[in-house]
Amino acid sequence: MTDTIRSHGAPARGPSAAAAVTTGSANALMRLTDPPMRAVQRLIGALRMPYVFLLPNLVFFGLFVFLPIGINIVFSVTGGTALFPSERPYVGAEHYARLLDCGSYLEAASCREDLFWRGVGNTLTFTVFQMVAMVLFSLVTALVLNRPIRGRGFFRAVYFFPVLLSPVVVALIWKWILQRDGLLNAVLTTAGGEKILFFVDPGWAMFWAVFVSVWAHMGFYTLILLAGLQAIPRDVYEAAEMDGTRPWRVFHRITLPLLWPNLLVVLVLVLIRSVQVFDEVFVLTGGGPGTATMMVVQYIYTTAFANQVQNFGLAGAASVLLGAVLFVLTLIQLFLTRRRAS
Amino acid sequence: MKRTAWVAGCALALSVLGSAGIPALAQAQTTLRIMWYSDGNEGEVMNDLLRRFEDKNKDVKIVLDQVPFKAINETLPVQLASGQGPDLARITDMGGLAPYLMDVRAHVKDAAYWEQNYGPFLQWMRVPGNTTAIPGYMTQLTVTGPFVNxxxxxxxxxxxxxxNATWEDWGKAAKAVADKVQAPFPVAFDRSGHRFFGLAVSQGAQMAEVGGELKPVDDGFKRAAKLVVDWHKSGVMSKELWGAVSGTAYRGANEEFKNAQVVFYESGSWQTAQFDKTIGDAFDWIAVPTPCGPANCSSMPGGAALVALKTSSHPAEVGRLLDYLASEEVASEFYARTLFVPGHIGLAKKGIAYKSASPQAAAALKVFGDAVGKLDPVAYRIQGDPSSRIVFNAAISRLGQVVVGETTLDDAYQRIASDVAQQIAERKKKQ
Incomplete structure (x- = not known):
């Protein structure tokens, strides 16, 4: 008898009971919202109902995304130091003209707003190196973690852990490691070498900016590639194995083509993130030495907030130009994602 | 019986309310917020003084919001421009923020006392053309100057x-010391335009207006800039301070000095309390008079002021609080406990008894106190100029580029002039 109660009664108090309660609550909620939704549908027609459901998100996006973009555009065509758009004089394309006034776009020193172009150049350099390094290291790590190695779960966690850290924390940790009396220099001197002033040499500073960024975010992209690798059917590999195909050829002819959609997503995401880079590099190098690691976003921040005359107009114009670049990159991402889906 | 108990209970409750609760509810409290930054223990001392003010003024409650210095420089101006902000703030960019400062002349007891004791510094806080406003008082007067290990x-x-040794004398001596004891920083300057102008004024920099236009780069400025660049080339100064960051970013060498890595550190009087507390008897440090240049041996004055802000809706209470804090007795205690050079003329003449200072700190404060008397009028004028921070920032940003070899001195001079002109033009644009 007791057994009968256990076998029949216990599950009733378990997950299915919880599910029943949830379903009941959902039904009650639906019953509550049903009459007003019917009234709205009668009023505007069934075809317009999707917009009603989209409205909360649209309001959110409107307030926190589209409105700031609009204000930013207004700032970019107005001058002065006043904060309220109504108090700012209209200056037309003056700020854009200033930013784009260059003898040669390849030489920042020939530009009227040379610091902006130094930022553009640095961001481009950072983006190229970061993209190559990030994709390469993420791919290699994903390939290794996809193999049946010992402690695979542990290593997956280890590689993903830095993603959870705040960019400022990441930058501070590495700053402590790399400074004059930091851990790395201690190791170097213990090994009989000389101290290297990493933040005084432009080459080293850019190298570490890229390295730290790759270290911090590689886990995320590794995860995307790992998911792609695990989605590749095993039987394709088994067929290649039976044919005696060499490992490199397997990678080149099977893994890479089938992983290509994921790789594209990773490439575009890394590209967008690299163009937006600010916090990590700013905390790590402060944009130095000189302006060797000063990125576009740091230029915008400095122009708008760090100078005594807070030039919101010029910073706004630079933001609009950066926004345009990001918009194009996002379109590319959308195009590639849709093509992948189709 | 039951009814009697009820009546007794109600009477008791009423008497309790009557003796304590009701008067407390009747007296409305005004809350004043102060945005404050600290270099040393001044936040702690100020909190102590404010609690005493609250004890005497039960209708006022004061909240001291302690923030990093960066927030004072970058966040506060945006807040004020948007019409938001605290009732008072401790600021250093007095000229730049002057349009947002509230005149409390009508709310202080004795305006003559203020003029007499804070007069020259009040001019730093006034908008150009105004000669009467009382926006606040100096929580400290600072002078730039060197510390030596x-x-x-x-x-x-x-x-x-x-x-009367020159800058070159000190550079040479510091390099000789650093070479012998393997110190990485023979001479260190805070990466700050204000500190650079301490050197530039002694070299004859004027930062004068010519034909209504500010000329930041003159012969004196160029002499100072060349000296700094040459020092970086010859290893007297390390690129780690001026070269390692970009733009207007401030970088001090106080940590390096505390770790005995710096021989000669050009900073200022505000570091005294910090060094007194943190260096202890690890090594002997002294403050020395500012070295001389061809023009003079002047330092740069500066300081921090506690000012009333137009965003406050309690001018009377703000005036009452400032009256209390700026009074001779309270200000004297504040300067003494914080080891600050007084920004109160009467107290500066009388002298402050720095009871908590070690002999080293007391000697350093004496050196800085003496430096106040040697300040060149040009240094005072530059500090009070509403465009001074524009020039300071442009100078430090562009000279930083020269130090790491990104640009030449001549290019930097042109960029400094155009950066300053552009920012002043932007500031003048009004609807």
Whole structure:
């Protein structure tokens, strides 16, 4: 008898009971919202109902995304130091003209707003190196973690852990490691070498900016590639194995083509993130030495907030130009994602 | 019986309310917020003084919001421009923020006392053309000046340059010491335009207006800039301070000085309390008079002021609080406990008894106090100029580029002039 109660009664108090309660609550909620939704549908027609459901998100996006973009555009065509758009004089394309006034776009020193172009150049350099390094290291790590190695779960966690850290924390940790009396220099001197002033040499500073960024975010992209690798059917590999195909050829002819959609997503995401880079590099190098690691976003921040005359107009114009670049990159991402889906 | 108990209970409750609760509810409290930054223990001392003010003024409650210095420089101006902000703030960019400061002349007891004791500094807080406003008082007067690691000189067996020594003398001596004791920083300057102008004024920099236009780069400025760049080339100054960051970013060498890595550190009086507390008897440090240039031996004055802000809706209470804090008795205690050079003329003449200072700190404060008397009028004028921070920032940003070899001195001079002109033009644009 007791057994009968256990076998029949216990599950009733378990997950299915919880599910029943949830379903009941959902039904009650639906019953509550049903009459007003019917009234709205009668009023505007069934075809317009999707917009009603989209409205909360649209309001959110409107307030926190589209409105700031609009204000930013207004700032970019107005001058002065006043904060309220109504108090700012209209200056037309003056700020854009200033930013784009260059003898040669390849030489920042020939530009009227040379610091902006130094930022553009640095961001481009950072983006190229970061993209190559990030994709390469993420791919290699994903390939290794996809193999049946010992402690695979542990290593997956280890590689993903830095993603959870705040960019400022990441930058501070590495700053402590790399400074004059930091851990790395201690190791170097213990090994009989000389101290290297990493933040005084432009080459080293850019190298570490890229390295730290790759270290911090590689886990995320590794995860995307790992998911792609695990989605590749095993039987394709088994067929290649039976044919005696060499490992490199397997990678080149099977893994890479089938992983290509994921790789594209990773490439575009890394590209967008690299163009937006600010916090990590700013905390790590402060944009130095000189302006060797000063990125576009740091230029915008400095122009708008760090100078005594807070030039919101010029910073706004630079933001609009950066926004345009990001918009194009996002379109590319959308195009590639849709093509992948189709 | 039951009814009697009820009546007694109600009476008791009413009497309790009557004796304590009701008066407390009747007296409305005004809350004043102060945005405050600290270099040393001044936040702690100020909190102590504010609690005493609250004890005497039960209708006022004060909240001291302690923030980093960066927030004062970058966040507060945006807040004020948007019409938001605290009732008072401790600021250093007095000229730049002057349009947002509230005149509390009508709310202080004795305006003549203020003029007499804070007069020259009040002018720094006024918008150009205004000669009467009382926006606040100086929580400290600062003067730039060098700290020297005396122990390193002794270990190296190098004689310390005497009084009226030039910048070049100190550079040479500091390099000799650093070479002998393997110190990485023979001479260190805070990466700050204000500190650079301490050198530039002694070299004859004027930052004068010519034909209604500010000329930041003159011969004196160029002499100072060349000296700094040459020092970086010859290893007297390390690129780690001026070269390692970009733009207007401030970088001090106080940590390096505390770790005995700096021989000669050009900073200022505000570091005294910090060094007194943190260096202890680890090594002997002294403050020395500002070295001389061809024009004079002047330092740069500066300081921090506690000012009333137009965003406050309690001018009377703000005036009452400032009256209390700026009074001779309270200000004297504040300067003494914080080891600050007084920004109160009467107290500066009388002298402050720095009871908590070690002999080293007391000696340093004496040196800085004496430096106030040697300040060149040009230094005062530059500090009070509403465009001074524009020039300071442009100078430090562009000279930083020269130090790491990104640009030449001549290009930097042109960029400094155009950066300053562009920012002043932007500031003048009005609807």
């Amino acid at each position: 005396k122990t390193l000189f002794e270990q190296a067996g190098v004689a310390m340059p005497g009084a």
